[in-house]
Amino acid sequence: MAQPTAKCEDCGAFIKRFILCPPSPALPPSPPLPLHGLTFAVKDIFDIEGHVTGFGNPDWARTHVPATSTAPTVLALLEAGATCVGKTIMDEMAYSINGENKHYGTPINVCAPDRVPGGSSSGSAVAVAAGLVDFSLGTDTGGSVRVPASYCGIFGFRPSHAVVSTSKVIPMAQSFDTVGWFARDPMIISKVGHVLLPLPGETNVELTHFIIAKDCFKYLGSLGEQISHIVAKSVEVSFGSHLITNKNLGNYIYEKVSLPREFLSNASGSQASTIPALGAVSFAMRLLQRFEFMINHGKWLESVKPSIGPGISERIMEALASTDDNVDSCMKLKSELKDALTSLLGEYGVLAIPTVPGTPPKLNQDSTTLEDFRAKAFSLLAVAGLSGFCQISVPLGLHNGLPVSVSLIARHGADYFLLNLVQAFYQTLKEQAAVVWESGL
Amino acid sequence: MAQPTAKCEDCGAFIKRFILCPPSPALPPSPPLPLHGLTFAVKDIFDIEGHVTGFGNPDWARTHVPATSTAPTVLALLEAGATCVGKTIMDEMAYSINGENKHYGTPINVCAPDRVPGGSSSGSAVAVAAGLVDFSLGTDTGGSVRVPASYCGIFGFRPSHAVVSTSKVIPMAQSFDTVGWFARDPMIISKVGHVLLPLPGETNVELTHFIIAKDCFKYLGSLGEQISHIVAKSVEVSFGSHLITNKNLGNYIYEKVSLPREFLSNASGSQASTIPALGAVSFAMRLLQRFEFMINHGKWLESVKPSIGPGISERIMEALASTDDNVDSCMKLKSELKDALTSLLGEYGVLAIPTVPGTPPKLNQDSTTLEDFRAKAFSLLAVAGLSGFCQISVPLGLHNGLPVSVSLIARHGADYFLLNLVQAFYQTLKEQAAVVWESGL
Numbered sequence: 001m002a003q004p005t006a007k008c009e010d011c012g013a014f015i016k017r018f019i020l021c022p023p024s025p026a027l028p029p030s031p032p033l034p035l036h037g038l039t040f041a042v043k044d045i046f047d048i049e050g051h052v053t054g055f056g057n058p059d060w061a062r063t064h065v066p067a068t069s070t071a072p073t074v075l076a077l078l079e080a081g082a083t084c085v086g087k088t089i090m091d092e093m094a095y096s097i098n099g100e101n102k103h104y105g106t107p108i109n110v111c112a113p114d115r116v117p118g119g120s121s122s123g124s125a126v127a128v129a130a131g132l133v134d135f136s137l138g139t140d141t142g143g144s145v146r147v148p149a150s151y152c153g154i155f156g157f158r159p160s161h162a163v164v165s166t167s168k169v170i171p172m173a174q175s176f177d178t179v180g181w182f183a184r185d186p187m188i189i190s191k192v193g194h195v196l197l198p199l200p201g202e203t204n205v206e207l208t209h210f211i212i213a214k215d216c217f218k219y220l221g222s223l224g225e226q227i228s229h230i231v232a233k234s235v236e237v238s239f240g241s242h243l244i245t246n247k248n249l250g251n252y253i254y255e256k257v258s259l260p261r262e263f264l265s266n267a268s269g270s271q272a273s274t275i276p277a278l279g280a281v282s283f284a285m286r287l288l289q290r291f292e293f294m295i296n297h298g299k300w301l302e303s304v305k306p307s308i309g310p311g312i313s314e315r316i317m318e319a320l321a322s323t324d325d326n327v328d329s330c331m332k333l334k335s336e337l338k339d340a341l342t343s344l345l346g347e348y349g350v351l352a353i354p355t356v357p358g359t360p361p362k363l364n365q366d367s368t369t370l371e372d373f374r375a376k377a378f379s380l381l382a383v384a385g386l387s388g389f390c391q392i393s394v395p396l397g398l399h400n401g402l403p404v405s406v407s408l409i410a411r412h413g414a415d416y417f418l419l420n421l422v423q424a425f426y427q428t429l430k431e432q433a434a435v436v437w438e439s440g441l
Numbered sequence: 442m443a444q445p446t447a448k449c450e451d452c453g454a455f456i457k458r459f460i461l462c463p464p465s466p467a468l469p470p471s472p473p474l475p476l477h478g479l480t481f482a483v484k485d486i487f488d489i490e491g492h493v494t495g496f497g498n499p500d501w502a503r504t505h506v507p508a509t510s511t512a513p514t515v516l517a518l519l520e521a522g523a524t525c526v527g528k529t530i531m532d533e534m535a536y537s538i539n540g541e542n543k544h545y546g547t548p549i550n551v552c553a554p555d556r557v558p559g560g561s562s563s564g565s566a567v568a569v570a571a572g573l574v575d576f577s578l579g580t581d582t583g584g585s586v587r588v589p590a591s592y593c594g595i596f597g598f599r600p601s602h603a604v605v606s607t608s609k610v611i612p613m614a615q616s617f618d619t620v621g622w623f624a625r626d627p628m629i630i631s632k633v634g635h636v637l638l639p640l641p642g643e644t645n646v647e648l649t650h651f652i653i654a655k656d657c658f659k660y661l662g663s664l665g666e667q668i669s670h671i672v673a674k675s676v677e678v679s680f681g682s683h684l685i686t687n688k689n690l691g692n693y694i695y696e697k698v699s700l701p702r703e704f705l706s707n708a709s710g711s712q713a714s715t716i717p718a719l720g721a722v723s724f725a726m727r728l729l730q731r732f733e734f735m736i737n738h739g740k741w742l743e744s745v746k747p748s749i750g751p752g753i754s755e756r757i758m759e760a761l762a763s764t765d766d767n768v769d770s771c772m773k774l775k776s777e778l779k780d781a782l783t784s785l786l787g788e789y790g791v792l793a794i795p796t797v798p799g800t801p802p803k804l805n806q807d808s809t810t811l812e813d814f815r816a817k818a819f820s821l822l823a824v825a826g827l828s829g830f831c832q833i834s835v836p837l838g839l840h841n842g843l844p845v846s847v848s849l850i851a852r853h854g855a856d857y858f859l860l861n862l863v864q865a866f867y868q869t870l871k872e873q874a875a876v877v878w879e880s881g882l
Contacts, residue, residue: 025489027515027525029474034520036470048466072640074468079475084468165640198639199513199606 033081034191038134041127043120044087045094045139046071047168055170056090056120058103059306071168073137073179073196080195085133088123093297094139094172095312095319096120097147097377098361098370102309106363111153111403115360118148121180125152128182135183135192141172142289143381145180146407149393151360153403155189156182157419160412161388164196173292175334176285176385186426189392190419200416207421209349210235213249215275219357219376223399227406230396230432231352237432238425249353249383250275256340257281260329273372278379281337284330285382290319291327311367338387342411345389350421351409353380355393359402383409390415392422396433404433474522475632479575482568484561485528486535486580487512488609496611497531497561499544500747512609514578514620514637521636526574529564534738535580535613536753536760537561538588538818539802539811543750547804552594552844556801559589562623566593569623576624576633582613583730584797584822586621587848590834592801594844596630597623598860601853602829605637614733616775617726617826627867630833631860641857648862650790651676654690656716660798660817664840668847671837671873672793678873679866690794690824691716697781698722701770714813719820722778725771726823731760732768752808779828783852786830791862792850794821796834800843824850831856833863837874845874 044054047067054061078084089104091097099122100106107126109117117126121138125148128136138145140158149156158180166177179196183189212232217224228246235244253259254277263280274282298320308316345351357376361369384391389409396404406429410418485495488508495502519525530545532538540563541547548567550558558567562579566589569577579586581599590597599621607618620637624630653673658665669687676685694700695718704721715723739761749757786792798817802810825832825848832850839845847870851859 025492025525026527027489027519029477029522029524030516030519031474031522033470033472033474048468051466075471076640078468078471081470081472083470084466086467163639165642167641167643196640198604199517199608199637201606201608 034194035077036081038082038188038191039085040077040082041085041088041124041133041136042074043090043124043136043138045090045170046074046087046137048074048087051087053170054087056092056094056101056104057306057308059304060093063300063304067168069168072165073169076195077137077192082135088121088127088136090122090124091120091144092308092312093316094120094141094144094170095293095315097143097374097381098311099125099148099151100309100311100363103307109152109360111398112151112360112401114362115402116151116363118151118360120144121148121182125149125154125156125182128152128184129154131184135181135188138180138182139166139169139172140178140180141176142285142378142385145178145182146355146381146391146393147377149182149395150355150405150407151403153395153398153405154182154184155186155395155422156180156393157189157193158384158391159193159197159415160390163198163390163413163415171292171296173289173296175288175292186394186419186423190423193415193419197415201413202417205348205417207239207243207348207350208346209245210239210243211344211349211351212244212246213351213353214246215248215250216278216353216380219380220354223358223404224354226399226436227354227396227404228352230429230436231406233432234425234428237428249351250277252344253277253281253337253340256343257333257336259333263329263333274375274379278382279375281333281386282375282378282382284326284333285386286378287322287326288330288334290322291324293319294322314367334386338389338412341383341387341389345409345411347411348414348417349410350418351383353383353407353409355405355407356380359399359404380407388412390418392418394422394426394429396429397437399437475635476518477522479523479629479632480526481518481523482526482529482565482574482577483515484531484565484577484579486531486611487515487528487578489515489525489528492528494611495528497533497535497542497545498747498749500745501534501741504741504745508609510609513606514610517636518578518633523575529562529568529577531563531565532561532585533749533753534757535561535582535585535611536734536756538584538815538822539752540566540589540592541750541752541804544748550593550801552839553592553801553842555803556843557592557804559592559801561585562589562621566590566595566597566623569593569625570595572625576622576629579621579623580607580610580613581619581621582617583726583819583826586619586623587796587822587832587834588818590623590836591796591846591848592844594836594839594846595623595625596627596836596863597621597834598630598634599825599832600634600638600856601831604639604831604854604856612733612737614730614737616729616733627835627860627864631864634856634860638856642854643858646789646858648680648684648789648791649787650686651680651684652785652790652792653685653687654792654794655687656689656691657719657794657821660821661795664799664845665795667840667877668795668837668845669793671870671877672847674873675866675869678869690792691718693785694718694722694778694781697784698774698777700774704770704774715816715820719823720816722774722827723816723819723823725767725774726827727819728763728767729771729775731763732765734760735763755808775827779830779853782824782828782830786850786852788852789855789858790851791859792824794824794848794850796846796848797821800840800845821848829853831859833859835863835867835870837870838878840878
């Protein structure tokens, strides 16, 4: 192969003809590793080579062989310098937001030991809340990161759908499945994002507007008013009050999205107390979720007939009976909701809603008592769930001894923006929350 | 905050209630860094904090201030342990595939010193070909990584469009701009991919079918026949001959995509020798590229009136005169082409075409002589360019003293699959090529 012959007039080297001479920048590698020294735990739905992935159920573990490779998300965290301390308990087949597991025990909500920890990523949330690890991986299909984060008083991030790899993670319902993560510190939530998210497409962007979904906060009564006040005040201090709008999210969705009449009327049945448009959105999400779950796991369920705990077994029976009757209209609604929310938020707007409709429910409640709470919860969780937008549940400290949170939602793909935003104003949020909780405003 | 109280029956620790006991896997971090010990160079279109990004033209450099931050792609490579040795010469405003720069000199094609190195990522390709660095970053809008890789006898990868961050990279035409990279070794091409691409969505996938675009290889006459033979033989040895189909790509596109008559008739003018459907596809790509380039840089060009070398200045004048007249029909064609090629390749099919229609042109050729070659080249380059599919140019060694390559194309998003595939059968390709070149088959 011929060698280059031209010499650089400045430095005398032949390099001139293909690499610029100094002052062309030369940059050394930039250690240390981004997650150096941090520990994490992994929900038992991720494959780790040589170990059976348990999926929260002993019959599942018994009938499956050890994984032959490790999920790329776990590998990426190890390559970034973090240490995995183990796998965590989860709700059976990821089909609950409560966190109670009759086989392996219910992880203790260290913030509120008489309350459920939330699920299905229950153990991952508790491991972080109890300080056993710096961060943890969960999955969020219908709320399984956001809910336990809220109940356990920590940060929980659900990225935009299909942005973080779900390879070697047992599917629940692919139209909604995401890999999410928990931490006590917004800096660590961001650092993990830096490792798991694609490289940022844009940087240094500024908040354009901030919408408070005032109808959604009404689910929480006076607590909702307090949380909206904390959020509005914090945005005002950090970014200016001119960016804030209050909006009825339900009305907006009702106007912009064609909601099938039967979805709305269903919402007036078991979901009588929900905001009608959100009830319909949540109904569509649950229909699709059931159908996809059935396609994924119906055959195994029917052949193995596993032992499944109360609550979950009823929902799984419903899923097994589901058909593709409404799949098309659900998909249409999904696409229209994404368009409507994209118009609402633009590139760099943010929507604030409650993560859940109140403080964590008590342990061992019968499902009838929980029905109204669950219906409202899913009507909130389906906003990002069905649109595929990213959402972070931000802890606001303890109120009357129970953890309280707020959720921020940004458009699909604005994951870095949302994580940076939370870092920028979390300190203010925390201070404003402390003022309100102490003064009882 | 309450502490957990339950103890594990097996290990006596309180951990049981939220983290599974052993044999729950604990995994240490996995050093060393993936690019530890490797060096790289960066095309002078990427921002590096504190340095002016030169864009291949002294007037651009003179009228722009130093970058205030570094491109996320460059940062990611540094964080992965690689050392940046400097920035490389490029064609002015990235508006050429030749690699000749009248201001800074033309990087010497070390494989063929009397031939052009190819552009616009000329210096990045030569830095790798000359062994000065292990890999380098370029950008590829219309062919600016694939072409110099082919001319310099190295690997050049153009990822799926919008999959690798183009943040802090000067835009050429956003509908096509990609960040690509060069290496001499397929393992290093993959390693860089592992750092720059999003985490893999799927792994361990197998080739389903392999299509050889026989009409495209006809551009190269008997050399094209030899290359198709090498490729077919290598696929046969590595994956089995039942996977191989020969196909006229032009006919397929003509049948599946609605090509506006004026695009086809243009192709019968200056592009008389191209396959008509590919000529039309390439015409659409150039129209859109010109329009987007004008939107990006028209104002600067008109106010600064920079000194621009021959060939490039004519193309820039054309771009400045462009309008949005055909933008909608180009976008429609773009979307139809993507759909048609997605049907053709499915999830894990591969298409083989020539990267360029022949061996590298001689230095300092007048543009009239190059016209036919350029028209054919763009008709090949536009296949992945307009569809957004990923493409890798694979070197096949020297034939009559000049570098020869073949390109493999996979669907949008199948970047890991394509990189793994090349690793799996490059050795065979190289061996088959050596047999053919030596025997003169």
